[in-house]
Amino acid sequence: MIFSGLFLFLSQAPPGPRSGGVSLHFFIMMGLVFLVFYLLLIRPQRTRQKKHQEMVENLKSGDKIITSGGIHGTIMGVQKDRLELKIASNVKIDITKTSIAVILTPPKKEK
Known part of the structure; x- marks a missing residue:
């Protein structure tokens, strides 16, 4: 009888x-x-x-570029991971390829 009252009480309790x-x-x-x-x-x-x-990957000698640092120049030589860049007469510097921001030379269309 005690258990039946307990079960009745629990069945009427709101869900938790x-x-x-x-x-x-x-x-x-x-x-x-x-x-x-x-x-x-x-x-x-x-x-x-x-x-x-x-x-x-498509850079070649003669391309005019701007580096991410703002240096304008012309590519004189291309190595595996570096470029030789001419920035003034008789002034050449080596830069990494990844520092290129813009290529100014328009790409030539193949026929």
Whole structure:
């Protein structure tokens, strides 16, 4: 009889707070945040990096360039990871290929 009263009391008690599991809505929101982050930041940055890498690989002697430091010059020689850049008459410097910001020489179209 004591137990039946206890069971009756527990069956009428309001449900307690849910605990333990993470809501499905949380995972959906985190997925959407990651998708927006990828589309707005990661993907455009990868595209810019690919374009810059392609530009650096196609450098050749005679191209006029601007470095990321603002130095204007003409490429006199191309090595594996460096360029010989003529910035004035009788003034040549060596720079790394990755420091190229802009190529001023328009690319020649192949026929």
